[in-house]
Amino acid sequence: MSRRYAWVVFALSFGLLLSDYMSRQVLNAVFPMLKADWLLSDSQLGSLSGVVALAVGLLTLPLSLLADRWGRVRSLVIAAAMWSLATLGCAVAASYDQMLTGRLFVGIGEAAYGSVGIAVVLSVFPHALRATLSGAFIAGGAFGSVLGISIGGAVAQAYGWRWAFGLMGVFGLVLAGVYAVVVTEKRLAPRQDPVEDGSGADERDRLRVLLPRLFSSVSVVSAYVGSGLQLFIAGALIAWLPSYFNRYYDMPTAKAAATAGLFALMIGIGMIVGGIVSDRISRRAPVRKWAVAIGCSVGSLVLLMTAFRLPAGPVQLLVLGLGTVLCAGTAGPGAAMVANLTPAAIAATAFATLTLAQSLLGLAPGPAVTGMLADRLGLLGALRLVPLVAVAATAAFLIGRHSYDRDVRRLTGVAPRTEPQKAEVSS
Numbered sequence: 001m002s003r004r005y006a007w008v009v010f011a012l013s014f015g016l017l018l019s020d021y022m023s024r025q026v027l028n029a030v031f032p033m034l035k036a037d038w039l040l041s042d043s044q045l046g047s048l049s050g051v052v053a054l055a056v057g058l059l060t061l062p063l064s065l066l067a068d069r070w071g072r073v074r075s076l077v078i079a080a081a082m083w084s085l086a087t088l089g090c091a092v093a094a095s096y097d098q099m100l101t102g103r104l105f106v107g108i109g110e111a112a113y114g115s116v117g118i119a120v121v122l123s124v125f126p127h128a129l130r131a132t133l134s135g136a137f138i139a140g141g142a143f144g145s146v147l148g149i150s151i152g153g154a155v156a157q158a159y160g161w162r163w164a165f166g167l168m169g170v171f172g173l174v175l176a177g178v179y180a181v182v183v184t185e186k187r188l189a190p191r192q193d194p195v196e197d198g199s200g201a202d203e204r205d206r207l208r209v210l211l212p213r214l215f216s217s218v219s220v221v222s223a224y225v226g227s228g229l230q231l232f233i234a235g236a237l238i239a240w241l242p243s244y245f246n247r248y249y250d251m252p253t254a255k256a257a258a259t260a261g262l263f264a265l266m267i268g269i270g271m272i273v274g275g276i277v278s279d280r281i282s283r284r285a286p287v288r289k290w291a292v293a294i295g296c297s298v299g300s301l302v303l304l305m306t307a308f309r310l311p312a313g314p315v316q317l318l319v320l321g322l323g324t325v326l327c328a329g330t331a332g333p334g335a336a337m338v339a340n341l342t343p344a345a346i347a348a349t350a351f352a353t354l355t356l357a358q359s360l361l362g363l364a365p366g367p368a369v370t371g372m373l374a375d376r377l378g379l380l381g382a383l384r385l386v387p388l389v390a391v392a393a394t395a396a397f398l399i400g401r402h403s404y405d406r407d408v409r410r411l412t413g414v415a416p417r418t419e420p421q422k423a424e425v426s427s
Helices: 003-029 031-038 042-070 072-091 096-110 113-123 127-159 161-182 203-215 218-248 253-281 288-307 314-327 331-340 344-363 365-377 379-412
Strands: none
Touching (some): 003 031, 003 042, 003 096, 003 161, 031 042, 031 253, 042 113, 042 365, 113 127, 127 253, 127 331, 218 288, 218 331, 253 331, 288 314, 331 379
C-alpha cells in the first residue's frame, strides 16, 4: 500500500471519528436549552449523555467480532449511517423519552466504530508508530467533541437546538458516502501471520484460540482498566464544562460551548502529545509507556483537584487547562500496550475490549455520575470529586508496569529490554 493511500485512509477514518463525536457531544452544548424547555434534572441530562457510551460499551465487543469476520469497511459505513440517522431523529424528538431513544441508537451506531476504525488505521502503518497513531486517532474523539460542542452551541443559539442535531446528522451521512467510495476492503486486507493462523485452521477455530489472549496477562487487563478509569474524568469534563461555564461564569449558550470546546481541544492535544512522548521515550524500552500513563494520571489528579478549589477567574482557567491536557494523555500509551500484548489477527476485537473498558468504566458513568452528584452537591461540588478517580487509574497503571516484563516474557518467550543497551567496550 502506498504511503499516500495510507494517509487517505487515516484522514477519512479520522473524519468519521470526528462525525462520531460531533453527533455524540452536540447534546452537551444544548444542555441549558433542554433543561429549560423540558424542565430536566441534571441526572436526566447526564443520562442522555451517558446512554450513548453505555450502548457503546455493551455492544462494541460483539459488533467488533462481526466486523473482523464480515468486513471492516462495510461495518464502518453502516455504523456511520446509523448514528447519523439517529442524530437526525434526535432533531425531531418531542420529549425526553424520544430523545433518550434517539441517543440510544446513536450509541448503537457508534458501538464498533472506535475499535474497528483504529484497527484499520494501525493495519496500514508501521508498528513503530502505534502509540502516536493511537493517540492521534483517539484524539479525534476530543476534536469531534470540540466541533460538536462549539458548532452545536453556535447553531443552537442562532437557530434552535434542533438545527444543531440536524447539521451533525447530515455531515455524518455525507462523510459515510465518501468513505464507502474511496476506501475498499480489498486494499485493506491484513497480512496473515502464519505462526498465529496456522495452515488449514478455519476462521472459527482460529478465533477460539486467539480470543483468550485478550485477557491473557495482568498487564493488558491493567491497561484496559487504567485507560477506562482515566477517561471517567475526560468524559465528565467534556459533558459538563459547557454547563459549568454557563452557571458559574454567566456565559450564554454559544460562548459557554465555545469555551468548553477549547478545553475539549486541550484534551485532544494531550492525547496526541501523550502518544508522541510515549513513542519517543520507549523506542528501546517499551515498558516506559507505563511511566507516561502514570505521570499523566497523577498530574491530572493534582491539577484538577486544585483547579476546582480556586475561585472563578483566569488562574482557575489556566490550572484547569493544564489538568485537561493531562487527563486523557494516557490514551495513546494504553492503546499501544493493548496492541503490543494481543495478536494482530484480532486487533479490532482487542480495541473493542479497550473501548468496552473505556465506556463502562469511564465515558458512560462519567457524565451520569457527575449529574447525580450535581443534583445533591451542586455542579461545582460534583466536579471537585471527579478527579479522585485518577487514584484508582494510577493504581491500575502501576500494577501493569510491575507485571509487564514478566507477561511479555511469558507471552513471547523473549525478555523485553527495560533500559537501552549500552555499547560494550572491548579491551
